[in-house]
Amino acid sequence: MKPLIIEKTEETPEIILNPDTNTYKISYRSLPENANGFYAPVFQWLEEFAQSPIEDIQFVFELEYFNTASAKQIAKILLILEKIYQKTDLEIVWRYKKEDVDMMSSGIRYSKLLDVEFSLEEVPDN
Amino acid sequence: MEGEKLEDITYSFKLFEGMQRDNLGYIYRGLFTQNITDNIISLAENNLETSGESSKIKKRVFSIMVECLQNVTRHQAPKDVPVNDPEQAGIFVIQNHNQAYQITSGNVIEKNLIPGLQGMLEQINSLEKEELKAYYKKILEDGSISDKGGAGLGLIEMARKSGNKLFFDFKDLSSQLSYFYLHTAISKDSENSFDSIDLNNIKNLHEIIIQKNIMLIFNGCLNQDSLISLLSIIESQSIGAVEVKKKLFNIMVEMLQNIVKHGEKKDDEMGGNPGIFFLSENENSYTLSTGNYIAKETVEPFSEKLDHVNSLEGDDLDMFYTKRLLNFDIDSSKEAGLGIIDLRMKSGSKLLYSFSDVNDSISFFSLQVTI
Numbered sequence: 164m165k166p167l168i169i170e171k172t173e174e175t176p177e178i179i180l181n182p183d184t185n186t187y188k189i190s191y192r193s194l195p196e197n198a199n200g201f202y203a204p205v206f207q208w209l210e211e212f213a214q215s216p217i218e219d220i221q222f223v224f225e226l227e228y229f230n231t232a233s234a235k236q237i238a239k240i241l242l243i244l245e246k247i248y249q250k251t252d253l254e255i256v257w258r259y260k261k262e263d264v265d266m267m268s269s270g271i272r273y274s275k276l277l278d279v280e281f282s283l284e285e286v287p288d289n
Numbered sequence: 290m291e292g293e294k295l296e297d298i299t300y301s302f303k304l305f306e307g308m309q310r311d312n313l314g315y316i317y318r319g320l321f322t323q324n325i326t327d328n329i330i331s332l333a334e335n336n337l338e339t340s341g342e343s344s345k346i347k348k349r350v351f352s353i354m355v356e357c358l359q360n361v362t363r364h365q366a367p368k369d370v371p372v373n374d375p376e377q378a379g380i381f382v383i384q385n386h387n388q389a390y391q392i393t394s395g396n397v398i399e400k401n402l403i404p405g406l407q408g409m410l411e412q413i414n415s416l417e418k419e420e421l422k423a424y425y426k427k428i429l430e431d432g433s434i435s436d437k438g439g440a441g442l443g444l445i446e447m448a449r450k451s452g453n454k455l456f457f458d459f460k461d462l463s464s465q466l467s468y469f470y471l472h473t474a475i476s477k478d479s480e481n482s483f484d485s486i487d488l489n490n491i492k493n494l495h496e497i498i499i500q501k502n503i504m505l506i507f508n509g510c511l512n513q514d515s516l517i518s519l520l521s522i523i524e525s526q527s528i529g530a531v532e533v534k535k536k537l538f539n540i541m542v543e544m545l546q547n548i549v550k551h552g553e554k555k556d557d558e559m560g561g562n563p564g565i566f567f568l569s570e571n572e573n574s575y576t577l578s579t580g581n582y583i584a585k586e587t588v589e590p591f592s593e594k595l596d597h598v599n600s601l602e603g604d605d606l607d608m609f610y611t612k613r614l615l616n617f618d619i620d621s622s623k624e625a626g627l628g629i630i631d632l633r634m635k636s637g638s639k640l641l642y643s644f645s646d647v648n649d650s651i652s653f654f655s656l657q658v659t660i
Contacts, residue, residue, distance in 0.1 A: 173517050194542050196513040196549055228535070230542045231627035238614050265535070272611060 167208045175201055176226060180208055182217055189240075190225040198232035202240070209243045216251045225258040225286070226266065234269070241273055248279040255281045261288045314508035317522070318380045318498055321362040324525040330354055332518040333383060336509045339560020342477070349450045349475050350383075350390050356443040357381065357394040357471070364396045364469075375499050376462065382491065389483070390475040393491050398469040403459060406469070409441045414454045421449050451475050458488040470495075503569040511552070511581075512561035516545045519566065528575075536660050537575055540635055541566075543628040544579045544656065552581040555651055571659075580655045588644050588652050594625035599639045606634060636660050 166181035171191040179188045195201040222244055229237065247253050257273070259266035267283065274281040317329055333354060337347050361379040380395040398406065416424055425445045448455050456472040470491060474483045497503075504526070507519060520538060528534045545566060552562030564581040583591065601609055610630045633640055641657040 174513065194546075196516075196546060228539065230539075230546060231631045232546065234614060234627060234631075235617065239617065262532075263535075264532075265539070272614075276611065276615070 164208075164212060167204065169204075176229075178205060180205070180212070182212070185217070185220070187220060188223040188225065189237075190223070192227045193229040193233040193237075195230075195233065198230070198236045202233075202236040205236075205240065206243065209240065209247075213243060213247045213250075216247045216253070218251055220247070220251065220253040221256055222253065223256045223258060224270075227260065227263075228266075229269075238273065238276070241277055241279075245277050245279045253280065255279060256284055257281065258284045258286050261285055263288075314385070314506065315383045316380065316494075316498065316503070316506040318375075319378050319504050320527065321358065321365055321379050321381070322525060323362070325522055326358045326362060328518045328521040328525070329358065329381060332507070332515055332522075335512070335514045335518060336560070339510060339512075346390070346475065346477060350392075352450050353392055353447050353473050353475060354383065356447050357392055357473070360443060360471070361394045361396045364398065366397075375502055377466070377468070380495060380498070382494070387474075387483075388477050388481050390477075391472065391486075392475070393470060393472045393488070395468055395470045395495065397462065397466050398459075400465055400467050403467060403469075407457075409444065410455055410457055413441070413444055413448050416448075418449070418452075421445055425449070447473050452479060453483050456483075456486045456488060458492065460492065501569050502571060503567055506565070506567040508565045509563070510558050510561035511545060511548045511564045511566075513549060515561065516542070516549065519545065523568070533575070533660070536635055537568075537577070540577055540632060540658055540660065541568075543632050544577060544658065547628055547656075548579060548581040551583065553583050553651060555582050555647065574659055576657060576659045578655065578657045580653060582647060582651050583644075583654045585646075585650050585652050588654075591654075592642075592644070595629065595640060595642055598625045598629050598633050601633075606630065610634065632658055 164182050166183060167178065168181065169175070169178040171177035174192075174194050174196075176189050176191045176193045179186050181187070193201075224237070241255070244253060244255060255274075255277075257266075257270035259270060267285075270281075270283045274283070315329070315332065317325070319325075330351065333350070337350060342350075358381060361381060365379040377397045379397075380393075382391075382393040384391045413421065413424075425442065428442060428445070444455060451473045453474045453476065456474075458470045458472075460468040460470070462468055470488050472486060472488055472491065474486060476482055498506075505519075505522065507515070509515065520541060523534070523537060523541060526534070528537065545564075548562055548564040548566075552564055554562060562581060564579060566577070566579050569576045569578075598606075598609075610627065613624060613627050613630060616624075629640070636658045638659060641659075643655045645653045645655070647653050
């Protein structure tokens with residue numbers, strides 16, 4: 164499957180979905196006005212990927228900030244990942260900067276909603 | 290306490306109403322840095338781009354804005370003046386009224402510099418277009434550039450570009466310091482020039498801004514681009530703790546995106562939904578206020594949603610957030626959106642709001658969040 168790479172902007176995250184290198188990561192920040200539109204290609208990619216996922220996937224979220232419109236889209240992504248988890252080994256890694264309580268609690272909230280391997284990782288603040 | 294706060298939100302609406310007559314109004318008060326200046330300019334750019342203004346006028350507005358902002362940045366802190374004193378902080382105002390873009394800047398000045406400055410301004414004002422050009426060349430050739438890089442070239446440029454006189458005023462601050470107001474008008478129609486402009490309105494507005502400790506007022510069409518510029522201005526501020534700044538940022542995004550997504554237009558405004566945003570600082574807290582039009586028929590259901598969110602606390606609020614997080618059918622819901630719930634959670638207090646009638650089909654919605 165072709166990788167999906169979206170570069171970060173002031174208002175949208177960097178997205179790397181690359182089976183060639185086995186890297187799956189969403190990072191930086193997400194506050195698009197039209198979150199639905201921005202994440203549409205991501206869902207499309209993941210739905211297709213979910214048909215025949217490869218083994219041993221680590222899906223990383225390393226966001227500094229997201230708006231509520233993006234919060235819903237992230238929930239949707241996580242629900243697709245939960246489906247993939249039923250087929251193959253998949254771990255969700257939720258990274259947050261040291262002392263970023265908001266990002267930590269968002270991670271905890273999502274982890275409670277899902278039946279999937281989910282780990283929270285604190286990373287140093289720069 | 291609650292009563293006092295509600296009075297305050299009505300006051301906000303008055304300020305909104307006052308500014309709403311202009312279709313662009315923007316006030317920044319505080320420390321001026323390159324980054325903040327850049328964002329103030331891109332904000333105005335964004336609004337002018339969608340205003341259908343001729344490129345000649347736009348260019349003039351930009352170059353005068355740049356000169357003004359550079360003036361304030363250079364002169365904002367004379368020796369021994371604490372920049373964080375609200376009364377002495379620099380100010381920049383751009384408004385659109387009387388068929389002209391009205392730009393005002395203000396900064397403290399040492400009193401002993403006033404005669405020189407005043408002389409220069411009067412000299413510039415006494416010259417006609419061609420004479421100004423010659424005067425500009427003369428100063429360039431004389432090479433008498435002041436240690437702050439000025440020599441009045443910027444002022445001459447402003448006079449030339451605006452096609453109007455430079456208007457100015459001073460306000461006494463102390464035995465050594467005064468406040469200097471500089472005002473330029475860029476007429477949209479060159480036939481329409483200004484002989485005199487009373488700066489008392491601006492001085493009064495400045496008083497209110499100091500009293501309420503307002504850092505930023507934006508009144509114009511809101512879209513994602515203006516939102517990003519406003520956010521960058523906040524990010525560049527030296528606001529206390531990192532968490533506070535972050536919270537401010539988060540709350541601003543939700544409040545302003547609400548206007549971008551759900552605001553109504555009253556007339557045929559282009560380039561976004563008309564709205565007002567302002568930020569003020571109080572002792573150890575920040576207050577964010579927004580105002581925008583909404584369709585009258587949505588006032589009642591929207592009030593119910595807000596009241597419901599306000600009635601929830603702690604775990605109930607948290608559960609409500611999760612429930613709404615997993616609801617993916619947009620816009621059809623009878624329950625409050627995630628943004629409103631998020632504002633309530635982040636602010637830690639009840640959301641203050643009010644509605645005012647504008648006409649038969651439209652109301653004005655004010656929302657205030659304090660952190």
